[in-house]
Amino acid sequence: MATFSGLHLLFFSFFISTGTISVVSGTVFTIVNSCSFTVWPGILTGNGAQLMDGGFALNPGASVDVTAPAGWSGRFWGRTGCNFDSSGAGSCITGDCGNKLKCGGAGGAPPATLAEFTIGTNGGNDFYDVSLVDGYNVQMEITTGGGSGDCQNVGCVSDLNANCPNDLRVSDAGNVVACKSACEAFNKPEFCCTGSFGKPETCPPTDYSRIFKGACPKAYSYAYDDASSTFTCANANYSIIFCPR
Ligand SMILES: *[C@@H]1O[C@H](CO)[C@@H](O)[C@H](O)[C@H]1NC(C)=O
Numbered sequence: 001m002a003t004f005s006g007l008h009l010l011f012f013s014f015f016i017s018t019g020t021i022s023v024v025s026g027t028v029f030t031i032v033n034s035c036s037f038t039v040w041p042g043i044l045t046g047n048g049a050q051l052m053d054g055g056f057a058l059n060p061g062a063s064v065d066v067t068a069p070a071g072w073s074g075r076f077w078g079r080t081g082c083n084f085d086s087s088g089a090g091s092c093i094t095g096d097c098g099n100k101l102k103c104g105g106a107g108g109a110p111p112a113t114l115a116e117f118t119i120g121t122n123g124g125n126d127f128y129d130v131s132l133v134d135g136y137n138v139q140m141e142i143t144t145g146g147g148s149g150d151c152q153n154v155g156c157v158s159d160l161n162a163n164c165p166n167d168l169r170v171s172d173a174g175n176v177v178a179c180k181s182a183c184e185a186f187n188k189p190e191f192c193c194t195g196s197f198g199k200p201e202t203c204p205p206t207d208y209s210r211i212f213k214g215a216c217p218k219a220y221s222y223a224y225d226d227a228s229s230t231f232t233c234a235n236a237n238y239s240i241i242f243c244p245r
């Protein structure tokens with residue numbers, strides 16, 4: 001009984017000090033495949049624990065919950081057209097991370113749509129975005145659940161492969177499977193925001209980045225697209241949805 005009331009008191013003071021009773025469990029990412037085809041998500045950790053060994057297969061209609069601790073940062077992307085054997089060796093047509101199912105610290109080859117997160121510490125803001133800076137391969141959306149602040153759903157919901165300019169297209173067997181960034185396609189300072197273009201003021205949008213921005217207004221279209229592309233939310237869970245409808 002003494003233990004119980006002690007615990008109760010602790011709980012009560014926690015409630016008062018934070019105004020919330022959702023605690024400690026970490027941020028839950030629900031990764032959802034709404035595509036009609038299998039997607040092999042890749043996860044690259046920047047700070048904190050590796051999640052799901054960095055990669056796995058996700059069938060159409062399936063979803064997986066992954067929990068990240070406070071302070072975690074990293075990115076998620078989708079690999080398409082993969083073939084792996086039972087040992088996890090194999091490769092993907094887009095987003096490949098070096099011929100393996102479990103990326104385990106390796107990033108995906110561009111072009112790939114990215115969902116990027118920095119999870120706050122001590123109840124601070126999370127930062128998140130969907131980025132086309134490394135190009136585009138599959139429709140992706142981030143939706144927020146239960147957070148506080150300006151928690152917007154963001155992403156690239158239109159099919160940019162269908163609208164990809166000819167000189168940025170990546171094709172496989174006659175189908176457009178990905179759309180390169182202009183930086184990757186042409187490797188020029190004005191597209192990559194390098195050299196004398198290495199500052200936000202000197203690296204304005206280009207005709208190419210405008211096509212990306214037009215198709216996906218709430219995604220990063222090029223390196224200095226920050227103002228309209230980074231979002232914050234506190235104490236939320238997130239869904240990362242491939243081919244949102
Ligand atoms: C996040 O998900 C976990 C597990 O389902 C749940 O316990 C927690 O309340 C959720 N947090 C929010 C902010 O919805």
